[in-house]
Amino acid sequence: MAKTSEALDVLAAEDMKAERFSDAISKYTELLEKVPGESVRWFCARGNGHLKKGSATEALEDGKKAKRLDETSVEACILCGRASSQLGFFVESLDYYKEGLKIDPKRKAITEDLKKLQKIILQDQEKQTTKEDSSYSAVTLCSQSIYPGDDQLLTMEKEILEVKYKILDDPAYSLQTPPKKRDAQLEGQLVQAAYEFFTAERLEEALELMSKLITLDPRNLFYRTFRAQIYFNMSQWPKVIQDYWVIPKAQRKAEIWKQGGKAFVELWLPVLAEFWLRKATQLSGGKDEEAAMLFQKVRVRRLYEPLTEDQPVQVDFTQFGRAVFAKEDIPAGETVMMDIPMVIAQSLSTRHIPACANCATSLISPEIYFEKKLNLMGKEQQELIEDHWPKVSEIWCEHCGKERYCSNICKNEAWEVYHRVICPRFNPGADTLYAVIEQGGFGYTADGKWDEVWKGHFSPMILVKIWANIASQVRTMMENDGVKEPTVEHWARAKAPYRRFIAFGTMPAMQRMPHALPMFQAAFADCGGGLSYKITEDEFNGRYYQAACNLQSFSCSITPYHHFMNNIKDDLRGIGVLKHLSDRPPEAQFAALCPLHACSNHSCLNNAEVCDLDINGRPGVQMIARRDIKKGEEIFITYIDTSMPKTLRKAWLFKSFNFWCQCKRCQFEGDTPSECTHCLKKAPEDKKFAACGKCKRAWYCGAACQKASWKNGHKIVCQTPHSQAVFDT
Numbered sequence: 001m002a003k004t005s006e007a008l009d010v011l012a013a014e015d016m017k018a019e020r021f022s023d024a025i026s027k028y029t030e031l032l033e034k035v036p037g038e039s040v041r042w043f044c045a046r047g048n049g050h051l052k053k054g055s056a057t058e059a060l061e062d063g064k065k066a067k068r069l070d071e072t073s074v075e076a077c078i079l080c081g082r083a084s085s086q087l088g089f090f091v092e093s094l095d096y097y098k099e100g101l102k103i104d105p106k107r108k109a110i111t112e113d114l115k116k117l118q119k120i121i122l123q124d125q126e127k128q129t130t131k132e133d134s135s136y137s138a139v140t141l142c143s144q145s146i147y148p149g150d151d152q153l154l155t156m157e158k159e160i161l162e163v164k165y166k167i168l169d170d171p172a173y174s175l176q177t178p179p180k181k182r183d184a185q186l187e188g189q190l191v192q193a194a195y196e197f198f199t200a201e202r203l204e205e206a207l208e209l210m211s212k213l214i215t216l217d218p219r220n221l222f223y224r225t226f227r228a229q230i231y232f233n234m235s236q237w238p239k240v241i242q243d244y245w246v247i248p249k250a251q252r253k254a255e256i257w258k259q260g261g262k263a264f265v266e267l268w269l270p271v272l273a274e275f276w277l278r279k280a281t282q283l284s285g286g287k288d289e290e291a292a293m294l295f296q297k298v299r300v301r302r303l304y305e306p307l308t309e310d311q312p313v314q315v316d317f318t319q320f321g322r323a324v325f326a327k328e329d330i331p332a333g334e335t336v337m338m339d340i341p342m343v344i345a346q347s348l349s350t351r352h353i354p355a356c357a358n359c360a361t362s363l364i365s366p367e368i369y370f371e372k373k374l375n376l377m378g379k380e381q382q383e384l385i386e387d388h389w390p391k392v393s394e395i396w397c398e399h400c401g402k403e404r405y406c407s408n409i410c411k412n413e414a415w416e417v418y419h420r421v422i423c424p425r426f427n428p429g430a431d432t433l434y435a436v437i438e439q440g441g442f443g444y445t446a447d448g449k450w451d452e453v454w455k456g457h458f459s460p461m462i463l464v465k466i467w468a469n470i471a472s473q474v475r476t477m478m479e480n481d482g483v484k485e486p487t488v489e490h491w492a493r494a495k496a497p498y499r500r501f502i503a504f505g506t507m508p509a510m511q512r513m514p515h516a517l518p519m520f521q522a523a524f525a526d527c528g529g530g531l532s533y534k535i536t537e538d539e540f541n542g543r544y545y546q547a548a549c550n551l552q553s554f555s556c557s558i559t560p561y562h563h564f565m566n567n568i569k570d571d572l573r574g575i576g577v578l579k580h581l582s583d584r585p586p587e588a589q590f591a592a593l594c595p596l597h598a599c600s601n602h603s604c605l606n607n608a609e610v611c612d613l614d615i616n617g618r619p620g621v622q623m624i625a626r627r628d629i630k631k632g633e634e635i636f637i638t639y640i641d642t643s644m645p646k647t648l649r650k651a652w653l654f655k656s657f658n659f660w661c662q663c664k665r666c667q668f669e670g671d672t673p674s675e676c677t678h679c680l681k682k683a684p685e686d687k688k689f690a691a692c693g694k695c696k697r698a699w700y701c702g703a704a705c706q707k708a709s710w711k712n713g714h715k716i717v718c719q720t721p722h723s724q725a726v727f728d729t
């Protein structure tokens with residue numbers, strides 16, 4: 001006899017209590033069919049069964065299904081948080097718990113789970129701390145490879161050398177002149193005298209002697225090098241180059257390439273400078289850090305100067321890679337910089353909220369905002385909404401119906417830039433991709449199993465758009481050049497803009513989500529126009545970490561809801577809808593790769609913060625000064641919640657971004673009471689050092705250390721407020 005649903009529910013609960021998890025799971029599956037109206041409850045209950053059984057993937061799947069049906073389900077948030085944590089996805093887990101807390105700030109289960117999560121994170125960090133000085137090196141991570149188009153720029157710069165500075169492209173021209181009759185003794189005396197003048201900084205006299213020696217023996221490389229050095233100290237850059245230029249390339253030592261490179265920097269001939277500094281780095285076997293660093297400084301300046309021309313900041317290269325600096329004083333509250341995203345994608349968790357796939361403009365309608373309340377309103381209120389809610393038109397791709405845009409302009413732009421490559425109507429290989437996005441990361445794997453194919457904390461569309469942008473560009477270049485096969489140059493040119501984004505990660509993405517690669521490979525096997533883009537494992541891992549290290553979340557700052565609110569200000573009928581308004585409209589969250597923003601480093605004492613911004617009618621991002629910023633100061637944003645204590649901040653930054661924070665605040669806050677924050681002396685067993693009386697975040701073995709630390713920097717960080725909200729120390 002078939003059991004009633006109530007009886008089934010009771011039996012399932014008994015199974016759970018008796019740890020017969022498989023039985024409970026099948027009962028909840030039955031309940032899902034019988035009472036679909038309570039699916040959220042059954043998904044959560046079944047998910048808990050899976051979790052107890054040790055099947056965290058299935059548990060997460062159920063949690064996500066429940067969340068999809070009811071965004072306000074705290075149970076679903078807890079289930080997803082627990083399952084993610086069990087799977088080792090700590091960042092995602094924290095996000096789920098935070099979401100749950102937003103809905104119910106007092107839920108004890110969450111605060112307790114968060115404490116457990118904190119413990120796991122800290123234990124994990126202790127294991128990682130042994131690898132503290134791991135392989136991260138900004139200089140080595142940034143390549144010195146030639147940029148496409150640099151060959152033409154090099155020719156132009158050589159022309160400038162020739163025309164402006166009269167330096168000819170004939171390295172050996174003066175060396176071919178036969179030497180005059182030589183007097184070795186006289187030459188020796190002259191060199192000696194020149195050297196003495198040089199060391200006494202009497203450069204004019206040293207120069208005169210070396211010039212005389214060069215007329216006596218123009219082929220003498222030592223004389224040339226010495227004179228170039230004198231010119232260098234006199235800041236006569238074209239002359240430095242002239243002397244080095246006549247030395248045959250094969251005989252130029254690493255030091256010559258480096259000093260020549262520096263002179264080219266002074267003349268701002270950046271491609272020549274890069275060429276010389278690259279040679280210096282290569283000849284030193286990569287050991288000359290100064291040359292390698294200078295190379296990156298030149299590269300960064302030439303690539304980013306055009307982006308910062310009208311902004312009060314500039315990009316430079318430091319030991320932590322690219323970094324943004326103030327070009328002038330920036331008062332608190334002022335815009336530090338604005339940035340237009342190069343690639344955007346809507347987050348999987350907000351994918352049901354309508355927004356333009358191309359520019360992120362919000363497309364929320366009154367039906368979405370007011371939900372059921374719309375039908376319960378009076379006629380007058382409905383008319384008010386009709387009159388004042390901006391007309392939102394959703395324009396879908398007419399071929400596949402899978403992408404939605406805010407205008408025909410966006411539709412056409414998306415088509416040109418990326419969608420023509422992955423539109424499933426023309427590229428059936430991309431069908432699965434869109435299905436997996438629609439299903440929140442889940443789908444059928446190559447062997448026919450239902451699984452979480454995508455496990456990243458951003459949408460896979462970010463990677464897909466990077467590849468599709470590149471493929472679409474290559475296709476355009478092939479069409480323009482009238483060729484059937486892409487050239488190496490085509491690929492290099494199309495990939496060049498993405499070289500701006502650093503990629504660093506320890507665990508290969510492939511290892512974490514092996515089913516994603518075949519999906520991407522299928523989507524790019526046929527990009528149209530006879531083009532195929534081979535997504536290798538390295539390509540996948542590299543792009544994944546580019547996204548993971550650089551993405552910024554943002555959303556449309558002026559939505560139809562905001563326009564509506566503004567429009568009803570003077571309409572008396574507006575009072576009637578007030579009670580139907582909720583705090584915030586549903587927000588379509590996006591992630592973006594923004595070239596300038598991606599150069600900003602993190603600090604737990606950040607002086608700027610990222611905000612959404614409307615740039616010429618399109619959503620973008622801006623950074624605002626949190627306090628007065630002085631000219632020359634580095635601009636820091638924050639990647640995490642800085643109200644956490646140091647150990648947790650450190651652990652989260654390593655977990656999410658793979659670096660150990662070196663910011664001022666981390667330097668001048670301590671790790672534990674059993675170690676002096678200043679001199680790192682360990683406290684005797686079972687003893688703790690006294691904490692800083694003000695902030696209680698630094699511990700000292702004595703007054704001398706406390707004083708020194710205060711003077712060095714603790715004073716600056718001591719005032720930073722901390723939150724004890726969830727994480728206690």
Ligand SMILES: C[S@@+](CC[C@H](N)C(=O)[O-])C[C@H]1O[C@@H](n2cnc3c(N)ncnc32)[C@H](O)[C@@H]1O
Nearest residue numbers: 320321322502549598599600601602659661662
């Ligand atoms: C968005 S990028 C910032 C720009 C980066 N420096 C570059 O060269 O592209 C993030 C990366 O910069 C480095 N980074 C940022 N803030 C840091 C900090 N406070 N301490 C150490 N490394 C940091 C880390 O390698 C991180 O993954």
